[in-house]
Amino acid sequence: MSTNSLSDLDLQIASLSVHADDSYAMVSDVAPPLHVSTTYHYNSDPSKLKSAKEHDIRVRDEQSSFIYSRFGNPVVERVEAVLSAILNGHAVVYSSGLAAYTAALAYYNPRRLSMTDGYQGCHGVARIFNRFSGLEQVPLYDDSVSTGDLVHLETPINPTGLSVDLAKAVEFAHCRGAKVIVDATFAPPPLQDPFEFGVDMVMHSATKYLGGHSDLLAGVLVTKDPQVRLALLQDRGLLGGAPGNFESWLLLRSLRTFKLRVETQAKNAGKIVAWLDSAIKNNEIPALTKVYHSSLQTDEFVRKQLKTGLYSPAFSIEVESVEVAKSIPSRLKLFHHATSLGGVESLIEWRAMSDTSVPETLLRLSIGVEDADDLIADLKAALLSFSAK
Ligand SMILES: Cc1ncc(COP(=O)(O)O)c(C=O)c1O
Structure with a gap:
């Protein structure tokens, strides 16, 4: 869930990192608890039970309780509330940066992927998609880019820390009907907000600055579109890229600072x-x-x-x-x-x-x-x- 009771206040990143998940606390402890359960009791009132045909068990709404940890759990929801607030969109968290990238490619399912240089792992994921779907990797600004394709920018680029022009690449992609995803791992907020340049999706390896202590693996995709968030949650429930409970708790703790x-x-x-x-x-x-x-x-x-x-x-x-x-x-x-x-x-x-x-x-x-x-x-x-x- 990405809504919370502080949404009417104009809070800055430092305050949001500490408070954006306040309304998710189930008891009165100040420090968030670690929930380790993988499964949750169904409602004991038979009149409240819904069959899987009546609702999507992969996406929890405010009325329904947690079901199974792969579909959502209290710690992941709290982390997503904080990340949604500081990354300026709807955040969906994954077990690693590359799990997040895999989820993005699975969601967009492009024919062509036009990429900057950058983290080799993302290029490797694209090669695996080539086996699944014939996904073709082409350079940035390739003439072949057209409707249904995806432009992947990394800025600043790993390993040099050099920046690429977001506005120029977004204009190129959108004119041709392609979507743009930005791997912003090297410059998290408050340094940079790629959404200011009209990109469609932002990704971070949360293993890096968001986690910040070299002790957890996680990734995040951020979208401005609630329908895309819903689709990502539905995909994550099946593809199995949800983060572990402990890693999510470590990430939440790390985000405070x-x-x-x-x-x-x-x-x-x-x-x-x-x-x-x-x-x-x-x-x-x-x-x-x-x-x-x-x-x-x-x-x-x-x-x-x-x-x-x-x-x-x-x-x-x-x-x-x-x-x-x-x-x-x-x-x-x-x-x-x-x-x-x-x-x-x-x-x-x-x-x-x-x-x-x-x-x-x-x-x-x-x-x-x-x-x-x-x-x-x-x-x-x-x-x-x-x-x-
Ligand atoms: C720019 C960038 N993107 C993505 C990743 C992959 O993240 P993870 O190691 O969390 O899967 C990395 C990892 O080094 C990275 O540097």
């Missing part, structure tokens, strides 16, 4: 990128050759999309050789060498380990909530250690 975390991470990243950029321009660190980040793009659309002046907390650098790229993680003290992003702890990844599409000199950084100056000092010492040979 969502804005604090994301803003701190984005501010830290901005400071670190500015330092890296000036170090390259002043030739201070010979081993460092490139830094990629939306904050360094000069295109006007970037400022319109990331209008708060904060940019993705994840970005990439390139260094002088593959050997240096492989060695840097082990010379850092405050960054874990690990894949993924969005958690409170800073990560760095020699990206070639998990992505075949990038140069082997590229490292992806995911900035956490540590002190930015400490992170800069750590990076500086590691990067300079290669010129002291």
